[in-house]
Amino acid sequence: FFRGLDPGQLIEKIETYSYANPIEPYRVLVIDDSRAQAKFMENVLKKAGMHSRVLTDPMEVVEALEDFSPEIIILDMYMPSCNGTEIAKVIRQQDHFHGAPIIYLSAEDDTSKQLHAMSLGGDDFLTKPIDPKHLVATLHNRGRRARSLLALMVRDNLTGLYNHTHTLHLLDTEISRAKQNGSALSYAMLDLDCFKKINDTYGHSIGDRVLRSLSLHLKQRLRKSDHVGRYGGEEFAIILPDTGLEGARTVMDEIREKFSELRQPAAGTDFTVTFSCGLAEWQGESAKELCERADNSLCSAKEGGRNQVMT
Ligand code: GH3
Numbered sequence: 001f002f003r004g005l006d007p008g009q010l011i012e013k014i015e016t017y018s019y020a021n022p023i024e025p026y027r028v029l030v031i032d033d034s035r036a037q038a039k040f041m042e043n044v045l046k047k048a049g050m051h052s053r054v055l056t057d058p059m060e061v062v063e064a065l066e067d068f069s070p071e072i073i074i075l076d077m078y079m080p081s082c083n084g085t086e087i088a089k090v091i092r093q094q095d096h097f098h099g100a101p102i103i104y105l106s107a108e109d110d111t112s113k114q115l116h117a118m119s120l121g122g123d124d125f126l127t128k129p130i131d132p133k134h135l136v137a138t139l140h141n142r143g144r145r146a147r148s149l150l151a152l153m154v155r156d157n158l159t160g161l162y163n164h165t166h167t168l169h170l171l172d173t174e175i176s177r178a179k180q181n182g183s184a185l186s187y188a189m190l191d192l193d194c195f196k197k198i199n200d201t202y203g204h205s206i207g208d209r210v211l212r213s214l215s216l217h218l219k220q221r222l223r224k225s226d227h228v229g230r231y232g233g234e235e236f237a238i239i240l241p242d243t244g245l246e247g248a249r250t251v252m253d254e255i256r257e258k259f260s261e262l263r264q265p266a267a268g269t270d271f272t273v274t275f276s277c278g279l280a281e282w283q284g285e286s287a288k289e290l291c292e293r294a295d296n297s298l299c300s301a302k303e304g305g306r307n308q309v310m311t
Pocket residue numbers: 158191192193194195196197199203204205206207208211232233234302306
């Protein structure tokens with residue numbers, strides 16, 4: 001998908017993705033033990049049109065990373081229970097937040113202490129009293145860059161869909177959201193049928209084109225709130241929030257049928273391709289167990305003769 005683009009075109013491409021969408025407000029996590037300071041920050045961010053989550057207890061950070069999924073983190077340097085650098089370390093240990101921008105807040109004006117904090121994983125250091133304009137400008141700069149990087153990190157190169165790692169991250173996020181809201185969640189695993197034969201008959205680059213054709217087909221027919229990932233070579237994963245088993249089955253079966261009718265062009269001819277699909281509705285289990293159930297259903301769909309959706 002990104003192949004053969006020069007850096008300028010690449011940035012343009014990236015900015016067409018939601019992760020680099022400047023209209024989507026930045027999600028900012030603020031961790032500050034002082035309620036007054038936290039409230040002040042909350043107001044500044046609100047006025048700047050950003051989404052914020054404020055924690056006065058740093059122990060809640062891991063949970064907040066999971067269910068708020070912040071893009072930027074603002075950390076008070078000195079808190080009674082622990083200091084900002086310790087929290088930064090916890091954040092950096094989470095795969096998805098390894099490169100997330102961290103901005104320290106402190107009354108500290110000792111340069112060597114600031115440098116030490118930054119050497120431990122901070123990106124900026126703002127001194128209290130905070131100048132709102134300075135803060136907002138810093139957030140915009142850091143946010144924009146973080147989105148560009150993430151857009152590259154989370155995408156699969158051939159299809160532009162989410163890659164394996166990010167698909168699993170999204171599944172974790174959607175599971176905790178479903179837990180919190182008591183909402184339904186379904187998960188689908190797709191695998192192209194007899195794809196080896198397609199490659200053998202028409203060549204690998206036509207095979208690649210089929211993968212892109214299915215990706216586009218899925219993106220066009222699913223809702224914006226659904227997530228589509230390339231799970232492996234010719235395997236795809238779909239996360240359907242707020243969707244029960246029957247709803248998911250109807251959607252996936254329609255997609256399956258329409259895709260099986262699509263003519264795939266090849267030199268001087270065309271052909272059709274089908275996929276099999278395994279579906280599972282989340283029942284309170286872990287992401288791993290949910291994947292296993294969908295995978296088992298996928299195996300049944302293959303054994304049952306392919307080109308079908310099984311639950
Ligand atoms: P089944 O219906 O049982 O899934 O049969 P299959 O032939 O699809 O399954 P198999 O796992 O034997 O083969 C998968 C094929 O997918 C083999 C591999 O070359 C091809 N494949 C995987 N990744 C890519 C890719 O990025 N591009 C192309 N063109 N082919 C790929």
